[in-house]
Amino acid sequence: MTGTVRHGGAAARLPDWRADARRARLRARLVPYVLVAPAVVVLAVTVGYPILFNLFASLHRWNLIESDLPEAFVGFGTMAKVLADPHVWNAIRVTMTITVVAVAVEFLIGLALALTVHEGIVGGRLFRTLLVAPIMATPLVIALVFRLMFHSEFGIVNHALGTLGFGPVLWLARPLPAFVAILTTEIWHNTAFVFLVLIGALQMLPKEPYEAALVEGATWVQRLRYITLPMLRPAILVALLFRVVFAIRLFDEVYVLTRGGPAGATETISILLFKSAFEVFDVAHAAALSLLLLVLTSGLALVLVRTLYRRAAA
C-alpha cells in the first residue's frame, strides 16, 4: 500500500506499464524473504528469545522455590557466582575430558575400521551396514542397555571379566569405573559416525596418486602418511567437529548410568544445568550457566562454520 503511494508521483509521469513492471520487480525481490520468513520467525521465537530470556534471568535473583517471577536485579552477580563455583569448573573439566577422550578413541577406531574395510574384505557391504547400526540409536535406550551390561552383580561385563580372572568391578559406584562406563557407552554409540564419514570419503579418493606411489615402491605406511591422510583431511575435520559438538551436550547416557555421580565424577555441564534448573530450581543460576555454555561453544561454532563454508565455496 505504502509503495503505491510513494511511487504515485513517478507513476503519473511514466506510462503505466513501467510502474507495473517496477512493482512486479519489487514483488519478485520480496519473494525469497516471504519464503524464509516462517523459518526465521520460528527460530527467532524458539531459539533467539530463549537466549535473551536467559540473559534477563541471569541478571536477577530468581529461585522458583521463593518466587514465580524474578526478584531483585543483581547484574552480573549470578554470572560471577557461576564462574566462581567449583561445581561448574568440575563440570567443565568432566565434559572436556569425556569429549577429548571419547572423540579421540572414536576417531582412532573409526579410522582403523574404515581403512580396513576399504583395503578389501569379504562381505564389505554387509559389514559396513552392521558397523553403522548404532549410528542413530536412541541414546536413552543405549544407556539402559549399558546400565544392565555394567551391572555389578548381574552384568555381562563383570561376568566376562570374571571368566578372565578379574574381580567384579563396581562400575557405576566408583569414580573411575563410572567414568570408563560412560566413555565406553559413548564410544560404542558414536564410532559408527566417524567410520561412516571416513569410509565414504575413502571411497571417493582418486586412484592416480596410489598408482604413482605403487610405481615408486611406497610402503603401506608411506601411502597412509603421505597420500591417504592428507586427502582425508577435510572429511576428518568434519567428523571430528561434529563429534565434538555432540559430545559436549552429553546428557542422556549420564542421566541413566550415574546421574553425574559418584561425587560429581561424571557430572557434565548438561547434567549440572539440568540439576540447577529442575532440582535446585535456581533459574538465575541455570540461565547464567546456559549463557556460559553458549559462549564456550560459540568458538567451536565459528570454527565449524568456517570449515564448512570453505568446503561449500570450493
Next chain:
Amino acid sequence: MTPPAPLRLGTAIRTVAIALAASLTLFPIVWMATVSVKTQRDALSMPPDWIFTPILDAYRAVWAKAGFVPALGNSVLISLVALTACLAIGLLAAYAISRYRFPGADAILFGMLVTRIFPPVALITPYSLNLRWLGLDDTVFGLAIAYVALNLPLAVWMLKGYFDAIPEELEQSAMVDGADRFQAVVRVTLPLMAPGLAATGVFVFVGSWNEFLFALTLTSREARTLPTVIAEFVGDTGIEWPQIMAASTIALAPVLIATFVLQRHIAQGLTAGALKD
C-alpha cells in the same frame, strides 16, 4: 563382480578383524533383544543361558503397564507433527536460499547451523517457564514446538542441498509451458527430490523420537514420550530388566529400520549436508 580371487591371507585377517568389530557393535543390541524375551530370573543369572525358550511375557507386561501405550502414541504424534512442520517451513526456506540470490541468505543459513551447534540444554529453563506461563507445559503441542526448533535447521540444510542438486532449468521449462513457479516446483522438482524429502522427514522423525532431555523437562504425565516412560520404569522399585529391555526394543526397532533404509543419506544428514555424496 569380479570372479572371486583366491582368498589372500591379508584379506582373511582383515575380514576376521572386521567381523569381530561387527560382533562387538551388534552385541548390546542383541543382548537387549535377548533379555527382552527372558524371565527376570533367567535374565539376571550368570553365566547366561544362550539356549532357552523365548517368552513374550515382558512385552505383554510392558504393553499393559500404565502410561506405555499413551507414550507410544505421543511419541508417534509429536514426531509426526515435528516432521510435518519442519518439512513445510523448511521447504519454503530451503527453496528461497537455493534458488534466489538475496542479501541475508548466507547469514540465515549459517545462523541456522550455529543454532544447531549450541547445546539444547541451554534452552530448557526458558522453555519450561514460558510453556508453563502459556499453559502449554505437559502438552503434545508444547513439546512439538521444541522439536520443531531443534530440527528445523537440519531440515533447511538438508533440503537446500537437495534443491541445489536439481537444475533450475527443469522448473523454468515447465514455466515456459504455462505453469507458474509454485506448480513447476510441485510437479517437477519435488517428485525428483522425493528420496531427499523422505530422508529429511525420517531424520526429523528420528530426532524427535530419540529426544529425551526436553521430554523429561517439559512433560510430566499427559504428554510423556517413549524415552521418558522407559526411564521412569527404571525408577520403579525392583527393576524388571526384561520389561525395560522389551520397551527399549520397541523404541529402538523403528530407528534401526530407518538406519538400514537410509544408509546412503545418513552421513549427509548427520552433518547437515556438509558431506556431499
